[in-house]
Amino acid sequence: MDAEVISASILSEVVEANAISIYEVRDQIGTGTAHLLHEIFRVKNIPFKVDVLDDETAASLRKFYLTYYDIRAVIMDLVSKLDEMRHLDHLPRYRQQILSLQVLKIYSPLAHAVGANQLSLELEDISFRYLFPGSYIYLDSWLRSHENGSKPLIDVYKEQLHRTLKDDLVLARMVDDVYVKGRYKSRYSMMKKLLRDGRKPEEVNDVLGLRVILVPNSVANDVEVGEKACYRTSNIIRSLWKEIPHRTKDYIARPKENGYRSLHMAVDVSDSDQRRPLMEIQIRTMDMDGSANAGTASHSLYKGGLTDPKEAKRLKAIMMAAADLAAIRLKDLSSNKHQSLKATTNQRDRVFCLLDKNGDGMISIEELMEVMEELGAPGEDAEEMMQLLDSNSDGSLSSDEFDTFQKQVEFMRKWEDRDNEYKSLLDEKLHDLPHQDTTGLIQLYNKELEDRLSSH
16 A cells, blocks of 8 residues: 555545544645545445346446546445444444345455455455345355365465475575465355256355465566466376366466466365365466556556557546446346336335325324334334334324335345345255265254354
8 A cells, every 4th residue: 555545545534524624634635645535535426226226336436446446445335334234233234234235246346346356355255144144054055065174274275285385305406485375165156056057066166266476586587487387386296196188278378368377277186985076276477476466557547648648548438337237227227127216116105105104294193103012012012113113203104104114124025035035045955965064064064054043
């Protein structure tokens, strides 16, 4: 992070609280920090209604973020959103779901687009947990069953590979250091593969993943030595586990169009006692890893004048993104959607009129208590409901307040129904494992699953 990013991060909450103005920041610290703060607040204040946010609209919003705003402000907003998502427990259920849907539609894909992949995965998994809690528990428990005692299997394989690579004398002459990073597949990504692609759990081949990062010796040709070290590493891996040849991809000899370079392998880590999913391994040098992680963001960080051809191209992209967004907003005004909205509104109006017994356009506490008593509920329930729905605390419910409440209920019910549907599908898949459980992991998984579901 540069000085402007650090200072803007420190001052953003102070400026937002009106304790200091952006003009004072400009005069006392500099125009760069003031400009970045201005961009941060512009990003934060992008208006959109998540309950009508389809995939096409979300894609246009993401494009608008990337082409119209300072990429540093976008990244800072993503970090702020992650912090917010880590502390959702104090919010009402409806707000948790709204924010989680925003993150899945906008922020997580945006984080991936700027190269912040780990941030993207964490945003996905937190959102998954709040939107589909039952489904999340099923998958999380199944993934935890891939552990050996108190240590996750991925840590066992990571230590085994790191030790073997460090002990190889040929590789030692090529590199100064070796790093091995491990990961489990994100819960959300796992669910998408199981449900969208129709795979069984053991058919999701990258549940386990390792990344080997090599630091070549400081010699005349670091690039050539680094490439040879990558291929040497792949040979060592073949001596440890059984390679699945058709899943090997050499992006070093044949880089992707965006310049991405790496070796990809898949190996079978099953043993005689238990069949396990394939493990994916990526092999790259430190330079390759840096390019892979910063490629998209580094392009977005480019600064130039309007006379620069690249800046002119960027300006055109801004205009196209704005046009896409405007076109989709116009498309949303189609007659079918208007008719559906009108029918829903009429239905809500009828319910409101049934509660508004004197027809004055407001539901009083007395009217609400009368209806609740007719339904056999005590008067205290009416008082609690009034407190819940009366957003302006004037002691009565307007049609707008009642309409907002019904929209929230419908929104929550939709996601609860979908969670139950996904949970049922996952239940079938995760309890239909083809191999014999000789290690007791599945029994452990079933017990943990029952305990977590009963406490949910």
